[in-house]
Structures are given as C-alpha cells and as structure tokens.
Amino acid sequence: MRHPRTRLRTLVVAVLAIAITGAVAPAAHAAPSTSDLNKKIQKASDELEDVVESYNKMKISLNKTKADEKKLAASIGPAREALKVAGSQMELLAQSAYKTGKVGAVNVVLEGSNNLMDRMSILEQLSRSRQRDIDTYTATTQNYTERQAALKVTQDKQAAEVKELGDRKKKIQADLKKLYAMRTAAYGRATETGSRYTGNVPSVSGSAGVVVRFAFAQVGKMYEFGADGLSTYDCSGLTSRAWSQAGKSLPHNAAAQYSATKRISRSQLEPGDLVFYRSLGHVALYVGDGKIIDASRAGEPVKHRTIDIMTPYGYGRVT
Incomplete structure (x- = not known):
C-alpha cells in the first residue's frame, strides 16, 4: 500500500502533465471553406487580369517603338546619301575658292559685261547659288545627325520595353501557378473544360x-x-x-x-x-x-x- 504522500505526489504530477500538454497542444485549424477559396480565386484572377492588360498595353507600346525604329532606320540611308552630295558640293566650292582666290573666277565672268547692273546681278546670283549650297549642306547635316540621335533613343527605348515586357511575363507566369494551385484546392482541377455554344444565335444585321x-x-x-x-x-x-x-x-x-x-x-x-x-x-x-x-x-x-x-x-x- 502506497504512503498518502506518495499518492498525492503522483496525482499532482498527473494533473501538471495534463495541464502542460493542454497548454502546448496546437490549436486545430479549420480547413478553408470553398466559399473562402472562391473569393481568393476571384481576387487573384482580377489582380492577374490587371497585370495581363498592362502586359498588353506594353506590347502595343513596343510594337509602335519597333515601327518607329524601322521608319527611322529606313530614313538614315537617304539622309546619308544627301549628306554625301551636299558634302561633295561644299568640297567643290572650297577647291574653287582655293584655286581662283575670292574674286578670280568672278572676274572672268564680269569682264564680258560693261553694264554695272549686269555685273551686280551676276554677283548676286553667284552669291545666292553658293549660299543655297551652304544652306543645303547645313540642313542635310542637321537632318542626318537628328535622325541618328532619334534612332539611338528609339533603340534604347525598345530595349527597355523588351526587358519590362519580359519581367511582366515572368510575374504573370508566377501568378498563374498560384492561381491554378488555388483552383485545384477548390475544385480538384486547375482549369475548367469549355464547351461550344449550341443555343440560338441572335439575328443581327x-x-x-x-x-x-x-x-x-x-x-x-x-x-x-x-x-x-x-x-x-x-x-x-x-x-x-x-x-x-x-x-x-x-x-x-x-x-x-x-x-x-x-x-x-x-x-x-x-x-x-x-x-x-x-x-x-x-x-x-x-x-x-x-x-x-x-x-x-x-x-x-x-x-x-x-x-x-x-x-x-x-x-x-x-x-
């Protein structure tokens, strides 16, 4: 027969063990209801569609940038050729000025006229002709330089858009995995099966x-x-x-x-x-x-x- 103190000690230990076990036992969590999962799926679907539409918007921007680049690239060739022509004309003017001096070639032309007004008219025409060549060269050079700069900007923009598009695509793919996992948990499958419409199609003209x-x-x-x-x-x-x-x-x-x-x-x-x-x-x-x-x-x-x-x-x- 056990001593009363021994029985009391045993009883206290047992009570403490029950108390401790109850205190540390994890609380049971109820599985999420189908309704809760449906709400999560709806929210995730909406968020995903927002990303998809931003992806589509970026694709539109990228396509425009590509079209702009193609147009600019196509214009570089003619601009380069025009610059060559204008440059050649400027070389001829420079060579003429070097060989004949500032007035040598003009004197030859003016010697054939004794009329002062004729001489002034000839000088003005020569001046206009040279100025047109100079203006053409200046404008052509500026046009070519601007097109080159615009092409570089457009190419840089396209590279940035391609990267952003890739990043958005990765996010969509990651979000899809989560969405399909939720759908599987709710319905036992990741996707629905579609069926063709077999009803009456309204008559619209x-x-x-x-x-x-x-x-x-x-x-x-x-x-x-x-x-x-x-x-x-x-x-x-x-x-x-x-x-x-x-x-x-x-x-x-x-x-x-x-x-x-x-x-x-x-x-x-x-x-x-x-x-x-x-x-x-x-x-x-x-x-x-x-x-x-x-x-x-x-x-x-x-x-x-x-x-x-x-x-x-x-x-x-x-x-």
Missing part, C-alpha cells in the same frame, strides 16, 4: 452581325494571357479579334479600346458594343438580351453570360 456570330463561335475556347485567337483569348484579345472580322481595328488592351470607342449609355446598348468593367481592367462584347460574351480569366473558357457579372464601368461603340 450589318458589321455587328459578323462580330456577334464570330463571338458565339468562340464560346468554350480557353483563356490565355496575351492571346487573340484563334484557339485561345484574353479579354481584349477576344473583342479585338471579333471586330477585326468586320474590318475594324481595335488595340489589344481594354483601356485603349475604351479610348478608341464612342461613349454610350446602357440604355443605348446594341449587339456588338463593348462593355467595360473594373476600371477598364476587363472588357466584354455585348450580344443582346442582357448578355455578353467574354474571355473571363485564366483557367476558364470564353463564356456567354449575363452583363451583370459585376457592375459595368462603361460602354463603348465601335465606329
């Missing part, structure tokens, strides 16, 4: 009809950042491609498309008009009956759905 029919044919194709078809799209890539079917050129960027279209109200919406969202972070094509077609976000297909996916920012008409 004119250019808008061409655009709307094309848009319905793209439903079910997957989102891809920077893409403008024909197998994948991002939001502004879809709207620009759709309108290109009707011979209208739209820049591949939601904000730029907003600037390129005429402002209209919701009550004025017609099939083929553009609907803008999230402070120009997203754009969709209105197809009538309160519905849009849009390339929504990474991991999802082009969809036909309600215009009220979120509060529209504004509306635009291609003119």
Whole structure:
C-alpha cells in the first residue's frame, strides 16, 4: 500500500502533465471553406487580369517603338546619301575658292559685261547659288545627325520595353501557378473544360452581325494571357479579334479600346458594343438580351453570360 504522500505526489504530477500538454497542444485549424477559396480565386484572377492588360498595353507600346525604329532606320540611308552630295558640293566650292582666290573666277565672268547692273546681278546670283549650297549642306547635316540621335533613343527605348515586357511575363507566369494551385484546392482541377455554344444565335444585321456570330463561335475556347485567337483569348484579345472580322481595328488592351470607342449609355446598348468593367481592367462584347460574351480569366473558357457579372464601368461603340 502506497504512503498518502506518495499518492498525492503522483496525482499532482498527473494533473501538471495534463495541464502542460493542454497548454502546448496546437490549436486545430479549420480547413478553408470553398466559399473562402472562391473569393481568393476571384481576387487573384482580377489582380492577374490587371497585370495581363498592362502586359498588353506594353506590347502595343513596343510594337509602335519597333515601327518607329524601322521608319527611322529606313530614313538614315537617304539622309546619308544627301549628306554625301551636299558634302561633295561644299568640297567643290572650297577647291574653287582655293584655286581662283575670292574674286578670280568672278572676274572672268564680269569682264564680258560693261553694264554695272549686269555685273551686280551676276554677283548676286553667284552669291545666292553658293549660299543655297551652304544652306543645303547645313540642313542635310542637321537632318542626318537628328535622325541618328532619334534612332539611338528609339533603340534604347525598345530595349527597355523588351526587358519590362519580359519581367511582366515572368510575374504573370508566377501568378498563374498560384492561381491554378488555388483552383485545384477548390475544385480538384486547375482549369475548367469549355464547351461550344449550341443555343440560338441572335439575328443581327450589318458589321455587328459578323462580330456577334464570330463571338458565339468562340464560346468554350480557353483563356490565355496575351492571346487573340484563334484557339485561345484574353479579354481584349477576344473583342479585338471579333471586330477585326468586320474590318475594324481595335488595340489589344481594354483601356485603349475604351479610348478608341464612342461613349454610350446602357440604355443605348446594341449587339456588338463593348462593355467595360473594373476600371477598364476587363472588357466584354455585348450580344443582346442582357448578355455578353467574354474571355473571363485564366483557367476558364470564353463564356456567354449575363452583363451583370459585376457592375459595368462603361460602354463603348465601335465606329
């Protein structure tokens, strides 16, 4: 039989052990709900689309810079040849002045005239001719120098844009990995599967009809950042491609498309008009009956759905 003190000591140790174990045991964390994951996916998708549209805007800038460089490079050759011609003319003037002195060659011409007015006229013509040669040389030299400087600036700008474009692309790719991981956690897969539209396509006449029919044919194709078809799209890539079917050129960027279209109200919406969202972070094509077609976000297909996916920012008409 144990001594009472021994039993008391054993009991105290046991109570302390339970207390200590309870104090250091990690608290159980509930797994995030599907609703919470959906909100995170929505937020991450919106942030990603903002980066994608800034990427598209940078591509537009880079393409313009490349066009400017090509134009300047093409103009360098003619400017260089004009400079050679002007330079040769200046050499001839210099040689003439050296060989004949300042007035020697002029005297030969003036000796054939006894009329003072004729002599003054001849001198003025010679002076004008030489001044034109000098002015041409000066202007041609300046033109060539300016074009060379402009070309260098444009080439430097292009190099900076190429680097920034590469950096943005890396960020998009990193963000995509995170987004797909969240989608897998929420739905068991990283991407949805798209299916073609099989319903009735509204009858729309004119250019808008061409655009709307094309848009319905793209439903079910997957989102891809920077893409403008024909197998994948991002939001502004879809709207620009759709309108290109009707011979209208739209820049591949939601904000730029907003600037390129005429402002209209919701009550004025017609099939083929553009609907803008999230402070120009997203754009969709209105197809009538309160519905849009849009390339929504990474991991999802082009969809036909309600215009009220979120509060529209504004509306635009291609003119």
